[in-house]
Amino acid sequence: MAKPKRVRVMPAKRNLELIMLLFTFGVYAFALAQVQLATIQVLNPEAWFFWSVPVVLALGFHFLLRLKASDADPLLLPIGFFLNSLGIVMIYRLDLAKPMADLDRTVGQRQVIWMAVAMLIAGAILWGIKNHLSLRKYIYISMAVGALLLVLPLLPVIGKTVSGAHLWVNLGPLSFQPGELAKIALTIFFAGYLTSRRESLAVVGRKVLGIRIPPARELGPIAFIWLASLAVLVLQRDLGTSLLYFGLFLVLIYVATARAFYVFVGLIMFVSGAVIASKFMSYVGGRLDGWLDPLNDANYSAVGGSYQIVQSMFGLAHGGLFGTGLGGGLPQIVPLANSDFIVSAIGEELGLVGIFAVLAMYLLLVARALRVANAHSDDFSKLLAVGLGFVIALQVFIVIGGVFRVVPLTGLTTPLLAAGGSSLVANWIIIALLLRLSDTLPKAGTVN
Amino acid sequence: MTPEIRRVANVILLMFLSLFIAASAMQVVNADSLNNDSRNQRAVFDGYKTQRGAILVDNNPIAESNSSNDAYHFLRKYTGEQYSAITGFYSLYQGRTGLENYLDNSLRGDNSAQFFEQLNALFSGNPVTGASVELSIDEKVQQVAWDALGNNKGAVIAMDPTTGRIIALVSKPGFDANLLSTHNTADASANYKKLLTRKDAPLINRAIGGDLYAPGSVFKLVVASAAFESGKYTPQSTLPNPRKYTLPGTKTTITNSGESNCGGAPKVSIATALKLSCNIPFAQLGIALGQDAIAAQAKKFGFGETVTIPMKSTPSVYPTGMDDSQTGLSSFGQFDVRVSPLQMVMVASAIANDGIQMQPYLVDQIFTSNLTLLQQTKPTEIRRSISTSTAESVKKMMIAAVASGVSSNARIPGVEVAGKTGTAENGVGEPYTLWFTGFAPAKNPKVAIAVVVENGGGFGQSGRGNSVAAPIAKKVMQAVLGK
Numbered sequence: 004m005a006k007p008k009r010v011r012v013m014p015a016k017r018n019l020e021l022i023m024l025l026f027t028f029g030v031y032a033f034a035l036a037q038v039q040l041a042t043i044q045v046l047n048p049e050a051w052f053f054w055s056v057p058v059v060l061a062l063g064f065h066f067l068l069r070l071k072a073s074d075a076d077p078l079l080l081p082i083g084f085f086l087n088s089l090g091i092v093m094i095y096r097l098d099l100a101k102p103m104a105d106l107d108r109t110v111g112q113r114q115v116i117w118m119a120v121a122m123l124i125a126g127a128i129l130w131g132i133k134n135h136l137s138l139r140k141y142i143y144i145s146m147a148v149g150a151l152l153l154v155l156p157l158l159p160v161i162g163k164t165v166s167g168a169h170l171w172v173n174l175g176p177l178s179f180q181p182g183e184l185a186k187i188a189l190t191i192f193f194a195g196y197l198t199s200r201r202e203s204l205a206v207v208g209r210k211v212l213g214i215r216i217p218p219a220r221e222l223g224p225i226a227f228i229w230l231a232s233l234a235v236l237v238l239q240r241d242l243g244t245s246l247l248y249f250g251l252f253l254v255l256i257y258v259a260t261a262r263a264f265y266v267f268v269g270l271i272m273f274v275s276g277a278v279i280a281s282k283f284m285s286y287v288g289g290r291l292d293g294w295l296d297p298l299n300d301a302n303y304s305a306v307g308g309s310y311q312i313v314q315s316m317f318g319l320a321h322g323g324l325f326g327t328g329l330g331g332g333l334p335q336i337v338p339l340a341n342s343d344f345i346v347s348a349i350g351e352e353l354g355l356v357g358i359f360a361v362l363a364m365y366l367l368l369v370a371r372a373l374r375v376a377n378a379h380s381d382d383f384s385k386l387l388a389v390g391l392g393f394v395i396a397l398q399v400f401i402v403i404g405g406v407f408r409v410v411p412l413t414g415l416t417t418p419l420l421a422a423g424g425s426s427l428v429a430n431w432i433i434i435a436l437l438l439r440l441s442d443t444l445p446k447a448g449t450v451n
Numbered sequence: 452m453t454p455e456i457r458r459v460a461n462v463i464l465l466m467f468l469s470l471f472i473a474a475s476a477m478q479v480v481n482a483d484s485l486n487n488d489s490r491n492q493r494a495v496f497d498g499y500k501t502q503r504g505a506i507l508v509d510n511n512p513i514a515e516s517n518s519s520n521d522a523y524h525f526l527r528k529y530t531g532e533q534y535s536a537i538t539g540f541y542s543l544y545q546g547r548t549g550l551e552n553y554l555d556n557s558l559r560g561d562n563s564a565q566f567f568e569q570l571n572a573l574f575s576g577n578p579v580t581g582a583s584v585e586l587s588i589d590e591k592v593q594q595v596a597w598d599a600l601g602n603n604k605g606a607v608i609a610m611d612p613t614t615g616r617i618i619a620l621v622s623k624p625g626f627d628a629n630l631l632s633t634h635n636t637a638d639a640s641a642n643y644k645k646l647l648t649r650k651d652a653p654l655i656n657r658a659i660g661g662d663l664y665a666p667g668s669v670f671k672l673v674v675a676s677a678a679f680e681s682g683k684y685t686p687q688s689t690l691p692n693p694r695k696y697t698l699p700g701t702k703t704t705i706t707n708s709g710e711s712n713c714g715g716a717p718k719v720s721i722a723t724a725l726k727l728s729c730n731i732p733f734a735q736l737g738i739a740l741g742q743d744a745i746a747a748q749a750k751k752f753g754f755g756e757t758v759t760i761p762m763k764s765t766p767s768v769y770p771t772g773m774d775d776s777q778t779g780l781s782s783f784g785q786f787d788v789r790v791s792p793l794q795m796v797m798v799a800s801a802i803a804n805d806g807i808q809m810q811p812y813l814v815d816q817i818f819t820s821n822l823t824l825l826q827q828t829k830p831t832e833i834r835r836s837i838s839t840s841t842a843e844s845v846k847k848m849m850i851a852a853v854a855s856g857v858s859s860n861a862r863i864p865g866v867e868v869a870g871k872t873g874t875a876e877n878g879v880g881e882p883y884t885l886w887f888t889g890f891a892p893a894k895n896p897k898v899a900i901a902v903v904v905e906n907g908g909g910f911g912q913s914g915r916g917n918s919v920a921a922p923i924a925k926k927v928m929q930a931v932l933g934k
Contacts, residue, residue, distance in 0.1 A: 254459055254462075257455060257458075257459070258452055258455040258456060258459060259452070261452070261454075261455050298488070303490070313490070316477060316485055317485055317486075317488065317490075317491040317492075317493055318493065319474075319477050319478050319482075319485075320477065320478060320481065320482040320483075320485035320486050320491075321482075321485075321486060321491075321493045321497075322478060323478055323479060323482050324478065324479055332493075333492075333493050333496055336492060336493070350474065350478060354478065355474060355475060355478040355479060358474045358478070359471065359474070362467060362470055362471060362474075365467075366463075366464075366467050369463055370460075373456060373459070373460050373463075376456055377453060377456055382452065385452050385456070386452075389456055389459060392463075393459060393463065396463045396466060396467075397466075399467075399470075400466040400467070400469075400470065403470050404466075404469070404470055404473070407470060407473035407474050407476075407477055408473060408477070409469050409470060409473045
């Protein structure tokens with residue numbers, strides 16, 4: 004079918020985007036001022052650095068979109084900027100807090116630099132990839148890259164262990180969490196692989212106990228991914244990462260084949276695998292106790308026990324409905340408040356309403372991704388958009404759910420909020436890919 | 452693929468819904484219990500973020516927060532040990548007691564009456580300054596009471612019987628609350644340990660409970676009231692007056708205090724028995740009335756209740772399920788009857804105030820840092836404890852007890868004083884607990900008082916309520932009346 008000729012019209016979506024960006028710039032400026040006034044009681048020119056660098060970058064990104072993807076979704080960039088800048092505000096605020104110990108006071112500045120790096124990489128990707136369909140050519144390279152990234156932290160010398168989990172690599176002075184980038188490579192691989200194999204995977208096989216079982220040879224890939232996920236769990240010692248990849252795969256195979264069978268079998272396999280693995284790994288048991296009964300004194304005072312989550316709970320309760328206001332709380336009491344527990348810091352100072360706002364932003368981001376998936380007509384685009392959206396949703400669920408005790412704590416990062424370069428780079432790449440996906444939607448000749 | 456994507460969207464929605472619910476549960480529903488967890492440092496830091504209000508006596512601070520050059524911004528300072536039973540202490544890691552505890556919300560500015568200030572603080576970012584508290588205590592009387600107790604362990608509580616305003620409240624030994632409010636946590640915790648393990652227990656507020664005392668003869672006021680309220684007795688009703696009395700069902704004999712003959716007549720009136728504080732007639736009277744009638748009267752005086760002044764008192768106890776011999780013993784305040792000085796001053800006050808018992812209170816006013824009045828205490832009745840005629844009868848007997856009876860050391864020249872002493876035994880060889888309770892002037896009462904002195908006032912078993920407690924009460928009442 005011949006596509007209708009594309010007509011460049013007034014980029015209404017870009018104008019909308021610009022207006023929303025200007026709002027977020029204003030909110031960001033107020034938040035920075037509030038942080039300085041509440042913690043050091045004066046406005047400090049340092050705020051200009053924190054404000055201007057991200058704002059210039061976002062404007063640059065915006066004009067890049069006008070040039071290279073003028074039909075892209077107008078919400079994605081403002082949402083990404085909002086969450087990223089809120090994260091910087093919170094990290095900067097924690098830098099300014101009266102130190103409880105000898106803490107690194109430059110995390111906020113480095114987060115700004117990382118945001119710049121991340122947005123430049125995302126911009127380059129947007130510039131370089133004219134159409135995401137070209138990614139289909141690289142699905143097996145993606146698989147190899149993804150696998151390599153997953154293995155990196157386990158290698159000697161460069162591998163680094165943080166609180167029991169092997170998720171990090173050292174590259175000179177920088178440390179990096181390659182699993183963050185792996186999730187993108189694996190999403191591309193899953194989407195491409197499932198696009199080409201969906202027919203055979205969806206083939207109806209024999210019926211056993213009323214359930215249709217696909218032919219045995221088609222179970223190979225799912226078994227392989229299952230084993231790989233368990234390997235991640237056992238070797239990297241992190242349930243969250245393992246669950247993220249496996250959950251992503253299950254959702255994509257379900258969307259590709261419409262077979263709920265895969266989800267059931269997959270979940271049963273994963274849960275039983277995780278339970279068996281936990282029997283052999285002592286740290287899992289401690290994490291579970293700390294999750295189920297954190298206020299218990301024994302768990303609270305145990306090494307690696309529930310001290311951290313309990314401190315976070317105290318902070319969140321302290322914040323209550325409206326929060327203490329930026330700079331008014333004591334989020335620095337919670338260990339790792341600027342990374343793993345940044346949501347707890349936000350909840351303490353901006354209250355439940357702040358948490359709801361953040362969750363709503365994530366939900367909107369994911370909803371835009373699913374909307375793009377729905378609007379595309381080809382399988383690869385659909386799967387890629389669902390995968391990118393779901394990987395954010397699942398990661399948010401696992402991390403924030405960990406803070407609010409819906410699930411046990413894991414080592415994943417909070418997308419766009421938490422301090423850390425790899426996470427920012429990965430999530431801005433996801434936003435770039437979603438922007439590209441939304442720009443290449445089939446058009447009916449007009450801008451809707 | 453579209454229906455599958457929609458189902459995935461529903462799953463994502465459910466995942467987020469669980470986050471919304473879990474966040475609401477933690478930040479709102481369970482917030483109070485988390486905020487009150489003793490391991491939660493935030494409440495401690497929070498308390499130091501605002502300037503805590505002062506506790507004032509006659510406009511002079513007895514506890515106030517001054518700027519300190521450390522992370523806590525403010526240091527709590529106390530003026531003297533004579534107020535420790537009132538203020539309690541406010542400490543970083545030992546928590547808080549006394550008014551510091553019971554008025555914490557007001558003092559730190561978290562009172563619902565300060566709603567608009569809090570609203571203002573929410574938008575301006577300036578913390579609410581704590582409210583200050585003006586007490587009903589009279590500085591001079593408090594000092595006199597503190598000095599009059601001397602080196603004794605014990606308590607004095609004086610109040611206006613017609614309003615319930617507490618004029619003096621002293622518990623000895625006191626403690627220096629500055630030792631606990633210091634921000635040096637090592638010092639504070641060492642000081643706390645020292646105070647906690649001291650044999651004379653300075654952290655106990657003897658005036659309102661913590662420990663209760665056997666009342667001895669001051670309890671006869673309750674028994675006499677019960678007798679007159681029953682309608683079967685008047686002050687002139689007589690009872691047998693033997694020198695020795697064998698408690699029913701036992702071989703235990705009791706005597707009057709000092710083996711006195713209680714006037715020597717074969718029969719003695721209740722009025723004379725109270726004036727001379729004879730145990731034998733009151734044991735018989737109590738047995739005849741029965742423990743239920745006495746228990747009912749005790750309850751009407753407030754036994755068994757916690758009184759909030761706003762510190763909470765320990766409820767006084769009249770035992771249940773006694774046999775006749777135990778009822779007999781309890782009728783002159785022995786066996787397991789246990790009272791606080793606050794309870795006894797409430798009994799005396801009800802008698803003084805024509806039978807009406809007023810709610811005792813320590814706080815006159817609470818006002819904000821810009822002197823806006825938040826709360827003004829108005830006197831409130833608790834209940835009618837006894838009829839006007841009973842109050843009149845008991846009052847007359849108490850006047851006689853001071854004027855011509857065994858409570859003579861409370862006499863004040865030119866003032867008619869009503870009173871009753873008590874000398875309670877605490878077991879074989881143990882020193883006595885010495886009491887005085889009463890009021891003055893008898894016809895137009897301005898002050899009701901209860902004094903308790905532990906350990907026989909240093910005289911072991913030769914200490915008497917009249918020799919030790921009554922003179923203390925006299926000095927305090929004189930200070931109130933300006934005589």
